[in-house]
Amino acid sequence: MINGNLLFAGLIASAACRWAESISESIYQVTIVPTGEQFACPADQSILTAAHSADILISYSCRGGQCGACMGKVHQGEIAYPNGQPDAISEAQTQQGYALFCSAFALSDLSIELIDPMRLGS
Numbered sequence: 001m002i003n004g005n006l007l008f009a010g011l012i013a014s015a016a017c018r019w020a021e022s023i024s025e026s027i028y029q030v031t032i033v034p035t036g037e038q039f040a041c042p043a044d045q046s047i048l049t050a051a052h053s054a055d056i057l058i059s060y061s062c063r064g065g066q067c068g069a070c071m072g073k074v075h076q077g078e079i080a081y082p083n084g085q086p087d088a089i090s091e092a093q094t095q096q097g098y099a100l101f102c103s104a105f106a107l108s109d110l111s112i113e114l115i116d117p118m119r120l121g122s
């Protein structure tokens, strides 16, 4: 039987490797649901940075994966955490599709949902 934590760590490492391979000149399209707003996300920028460059506000505080203020949900597409799994998101949240946009980089076109941080706290 494969240890669940080892399998999860392997999936994260695999996504990080694919991110490193895709970093060349790729630019992905990110669509926000349900508003339909879109912005371009270069492979070498976090989703938060790319959104702010396009004047789309995503809540944030630490910008380092520590606070959870930038948490949202990825409905379609694939992301990676090139600096490793951030502290402020659990394995269960990741498996449910949640992501920290300050630390997540796109590996494909994405469909994402922004979540009011106050909603997560309730």
Ligand code: FES
Binding pocket: 059, 060, 061, 062, 063, 064, 065, 066, 067, 068, 069, 070, 071, 088, 100, 101, 102, 103
């Ligand atoms: S801004 Fe703090 S975890 Fe993303």
